[in-house]
Amino acid sequence: MSALYQRSATQIAAAVNAREVSAVEVLGAHMARIERVEPSIGAFLSLTADLAREQARRVDEAVAAGKRLPLAGVPVAVKDNMCLQGTVTTAGSKILAGWVAPYTATAVARLLEAGCLPVGKANLDEFAMGSSCENSALGVTRNPWDTDRVPGGSSGGSVAAVAAGEAALATASDTGGSIREPAAFCGVVGMKPTYGRISRYGLIAFASSLDQIGPIARTVEDAAAMYGVMAGHDPMDATSLPRPVEPTLPALRTDLRGLRVGLVREFDTKDLGEEIDAAYRRAYAQLAALGAEIVDVALPHAEYGLATYYLIAPAEASSNLARFDGVRYGLRVDGANVQEMYGKTRAAGFGPEVKRRILIGTYALSSGYYDAYYVRAQKARTLTAGDFERAFAACDLIACPAASSPAFEFGAKSDDPVSMYLMDYYTIPMSLAGLPALSVPCGFVRDGSPGGRELPLGLQLVAPLYEEARLFAAAHAYEQATRYTLDRQPPVVESVR
């Protein structure tokens, strides 16, 4: 069998529950892997080895006492915008550098209860605002498939950690694509559930009508298992859905017979380049070969998604980030009076992308512009949701790209915020409509340079509200038939010490 750090979460949990290997041994293998690859990857802002060791001992004791835990001994990376009691939690921002979380996020607490070992806090774009992880104020994360390239974002540390074998699972959050785009860039599975499915208690808020936590894993089965542990109503989050969660693991399938898969007319891949276009055509053909009936659907308002999102998300962010005022926690820069203190603290604590979004959001909500920008965007959002409702009358799932390109080189999009925002073109409409969606690896493309690396691409599958089980079922069938990343690891260079 493969090395411990290469095993899936499902395999690890089975082995720990059967007492073939201890959680302490699993942790040791992963901490050693982290030590070897972290110098070239940089997935983590901080490691929580002591906490993980304590937890591993607890898991081993529970298993010895006859208990079986769904994720027994599975190392997990926690995105650093989620609270884990007693650990530094920064959201990738200088304004929270060194802040220690006084409680644990519900999603993370459920993973610990299920037997997960929290190995560290994963890097992200500051306050989850970005598509490359380059907006982190506290660290650089590199793509394990090509370390000259970004891992995607905002959940860049989460996907890099899982791709590089530093953790079997990672938590992530998605507001406009922050799970799906980086999952595609790093060749892992990333899933954003229905809005409200996983509690956001303990998640540092970005845009509250869009934010959703989801799983990152190397296999669809692992992602489904992790989702099953995190999902479900939580009274601590008023937006948490009070409805039962359908079991996902028993629903996994190996064919797609009886499913209608919609291809979106407006998402023609021709403009993405010959190689990428061919890869997506192959992916769609594979869905048909697995028994799906391919149908044509339309999302006529998709082209307005980006504009809608870049009013709504910054507006909500400007409101959410008002709490970082230097009074109760985080950075404070003193001033002659309290107004001066606010202005200086926020100037020193926030990075450029966060400032941009606070400014545009404040503008969109300001007197005289509220109706023209914010309310109009909310109306456009209704049209986007309506598009999907009509599309799902004709199909059971939608298939489309997860991103418009593979991972790009550092700095390639730094000068022009709008070109960076365009990375989320294929993921934003689903976020506006609150739909469950995931990215599963669908092949590789050459980066074009001589001797260039092969870079993974992601296929996005989208389901109607609450149909997560259908999403995992179909993704599993596709993954098992194609196996693009199941038998292949990224070429991570281990440093010898």
Next chain:
Amino acid sequence: MSSGSGIDVRYVARLARLDLTEEEATLYQRQLDRLLEHVESLQRLDVGRVAPTAQVVPLTNVLRDDVTCPSLDRAQAMAGAPAREGAFFRVSRIIEEQE
């Protein structure tokens, strides 16, 4: 959208309690003008009879039972405060003294 007015970055920054340097103000003015150009496309949509969507799932006015529950104690809640005085967060003077 209110045509031609554009964004006054300095005014908006004051509303947001965010100090900007000269360089930042110039840079954000340019970048935000470009972003506003992009979102101008929403102007083309006919939304006259469309209701706004705040969020997509049918949940409103979620209330819990009015019972006392355990919560963070004061020491934990204040552990991250930049400045404290006893049981209070300390800030600089807000109300000026009468001359």
